[in-house]
Amino acid sequence: MTKAAAVLSAFILSVLMCVTAFAEPYVDTGILKLVNFAHRISADYVPEMVRFEDTSYYLNEEAAASLSRMLDDMEKELGHAPFVVSTYRSYERQEQVYNRDVNSAVENGVDIADAIKGTSRYIALPGASEHQTALAIDLSNDGSLEENFIESEAGVWIRENCHRYGFVVRYPKEKEVYTQIGYEPWHIRYLGQPFSDILFENDWCLEEFIAHMKRNRYMVWEDGENIWTMYFTENPGAVYDSNTMVSDTNSGGYIVTTRRSGESLISVVDGAAKTRKDMRIRLYAMNCANMAAGAEDEQAE
Numbered sequence: 070m071t072k073a074a075a076v077l078s079a080f081i082l083s084v085l086m087c088v089t090a091f092a093e094p095y096v097d098t099g100i101l102k103l104v105n106f107a108h109r110i111s112a113d114y115v116p117e118m119v120r121f122e123d124t125s126y127y128l129n130e131e132a133a134a135s136l137s138r139m140l141d142d143m144e145k146e147l148g149h150a151p152f153v154v155s156t157y158r159s160y161e162r163q164e165q166v167y168n169r170d171v172n173s174a175v176e177n178g179v180d181i182a183d184a185i186k187g188t189s190r191y192i193a194l195p196g197a198s199e200h201q202t203a204l205a206i207d208l209s210n211d212g213s214l215e216e217n218f219i220e221s222e223a224g225v226w227i228r229e230n231c232h233r234y235g236f237v238v239r240y241p242k243e244k245e246v247y248t249q250i251g252y253e254p255w256h257i258r259y260l261g262q263p264f265s266d267i268l269f270e271n272d273w274c275l276e277e278f279i280a281h282m283k284r285n286r287y288m289v290w291e292d293g294e295n296i297w298t299m300y301f302t303e304n305p306g307a308v309y310d311s312n313t314m315v316s317d318t319n320s321g322g323y324i325v326t327t328r329r330s331g332e333s334l335i336s337v338v339d340g341a342a343k344t345r346k347d348m349r350i351r352l353y354a355m356n357c358a359n360m361a362a363g364a365e366d367e368q369a370e
């Protein structure tokens with residue numbers, strides 16, 4: 070090879086390497102982003118959003134569609150549905166809401182330290198509010214946001230059923246120790262499937278689910294229709310298929326989730342596992358093998 074050809078091929082190679090390095094191997098859905106006092110998001114974080122129905126509220130597209138379906142179903146089942154009083158809030162807006170609440174307490178004679186403490190129990194600091202993700206919604210029967218929402222028919226319905234639409238009641242009463250936010254039966258957060266079911270069935274708040282994933286690294290979840298496998302990784306560097314989704318957790322890693330329909334899995338195991346129990350055991354073994362292979366790959370890098 071001539072010197073010029075060698076230089077040229079080295080150049081082409083380096084361009085290819087750069088392209089590979091900058092290629093986006095996955096799309097971060099952001100759906101599992103943990104946002105709280107200890108896990109903040111930056112002031113300039115603005116998610117992709119759509120207008121919710123014909124209102125002036127903005128939401129994540131999937132969350133908006135699911136919310137519409139849920140409120141329609143409530144209307145049919147209960148004869149009425151709560152209305153939306155808050156969705157996406159920008160960092161600046163959160164700052165205004167927070168400061169206004171602190172200032173009004175101070176004006177009413179509350180000591181500044183106590184005012185901040187009181188406000189922080191229900192209103193997150195700017196950057197610590199999940200309303201900035203466009204995945205959180207406040208619902209109300211009458212415009213107020215009070216704990217007695219849970220005493221209403223709508224409040225009870227939401228607690229029992231919102232997981233079927235991909236939502237969770239984000240700040241349960243008994244989870245304040247983890248969320249650092251007081252009980253808010255009106256505040257729901259979109260996570261989508263299978264996560265809303267997983268949290269509901271295990272009685273976990275989002276902090277607990279993410280801690281579980283960080284500790285155990287992976288999980289298999291079966292919902293009757295699909296089998297979901299998910300794992301926690303600091304480096305989701307692979308190229309995934311359309312059945313796989315990746316979300317940043319905003320807490321030191323990503324959760325990679327793959328959905329397989331129950332039927333396709335039965336064909337994968339080729340009739341060898343006739344019973345559900347056998348299938349589960351096989352799935353578990355497959356996962357362990359995959360995880361081991363993945364761990365080796367990571368070490369190789």
Ligand SMILES: [Zn+2]
Pocket residue numbers: 155200205206207256257
């Ligand atoms: Zn809220």
